[in-house]
Amino acid sequence: MTVRTRPRGRPRGATSKGAETRDRLYRLALEQFARRGFAETTLREIAAAAGVSVGLVYRYFPTKHAIVLALYDDLSRAFAERAARLPRGPWRERFSFLVADSLAVLRPHRTVLHALVPILVSTGEDGLFSPRTAPSRLRVQTIFEEATRTASDVPPGLDGAALGRVLYLVHLAVILWWLLDGSPQQRTTAELVAFIGKVLGLARLALVLPSGRALVRELDELLRRGLLGPARAGGRP
Amino acid sequence: MTVRTRPRGRPRGATSKGAETRDRLYRLALEQFARRGFAETTLREIAAAAGVSVGLVYRYFPTKHAIVLALYDDLSRAFAERAARLPRGPWRERFSFLVADSLAVLRPHRTVLHALVPILVSTGEDGLFSPRTAPSRLRVQTIFEEATRTASDVPPGLDGAALGRVLYLVHLAVILWWLLDGSPQQRTTAELVAFIGKVLGLARLALVLPSGRALVRELDELLRRGLLGPARAGGRP
16 A cells, blocks of 8 residues: 655655655554454554654544544555456446455455454444545445446446446445455355356346336435435434 | 343342342443443443442443343344244245334334444454354344245245345345434335335246246355354454
8 A cells, every 4th residue: 555645845855754654653553453453452552563652643643533544545546546447348247347356455454444344334434434434435436336337238228327336335245245254265255246246147137127227226216315325424323 | 121130049139129230230331332332331431320339230241242242132032022923924025024023123222233333243252143142143043034934935946944044134234224324214224125025026036946046045055154154253353
């Protein structure tokens, strides 16, 4: 993961040193989360592990949550970079490429993501569907929408972006399965992806019918109102 | 929620007073979790809120996790009591009754369950698929298995219990949607259940075919190996 933020108006040397420090603190913090859990780690301990003052950590990451947001940002950017090379083709094939890309980006970080499941799957301020994490989430969601919308075989009468959002939800379910997967090397996740491929093959046939397309529109509508809504409030219910 | 544990070999008066104390601490603890979050609440604070010593809290609940296990136990028993009145009928109808029962049992506890999503959806020791929570989980899973196995219309050549486990997974997805549902009064959850009813109507037609039944067997197999495996290890990966 590379560091992208660079404070303005500082001499180049200092900036680069600052970026180095930030990157080091960031990596150490993720290590601590992975080893001890998110709730159990404090900024004070991250400072101690890095051998720096708490004040210095605060300067780069005012809260633990800022570190999680930085991770979302990095992972979603890494996914977008891979997805930019997505070949033209039918939507099912493009979906399966995107799922493989997503898992490839997330795989090296499974332990820390595992420690973060608690906050990913919640309606708290760092939850996947909260307004604060929206930039990273929308970056990924848009890629699924566009990949489907510009696929070679979207049936006439169906909004490709709507199908893309439904596929984005399926992708999130795969990620959640992967995080909870208790089989050796998460073997059943790959098998689940193959299974979903078969089911989508049947779905493709159903999309020829108006009633099949109506089901996609209905689920997309629920998804937007229930989980992805823009007016979604953060915090506890 | 009623209290079921009663220490043996104590005079009846003391026992009933003990049960009362336990029940009071239990309810206060759930209130604190709901208000402040699970990670943010300590046994010391629960004791303070109840105006008792920490030692007394420890006597009934040696850890915060014991309180969560007690909640799982209560909710799964309350669900089992309702499900015992399940009428005979086709599997789709029985499934929709069970989902309604489950939501009815969970609804009054949405705020505390919300605060517990972090630990429900994790592979930690209180996670939904961990060995420690297995008794409560299996109580519910078995009800879905039996309701489907003894339904009036399980297609020949299909193991009803396998279909029941797949439906149990669908039910968990509905609960997760309900917990994350950002629409007013979680309105989209009811609509999602209706949507799933339609999709299961199509699935019922597909189960007439050997290839449709093969898909159920395949998903059940993945489910058992990936998420529900008996050899599933607790704790972090």
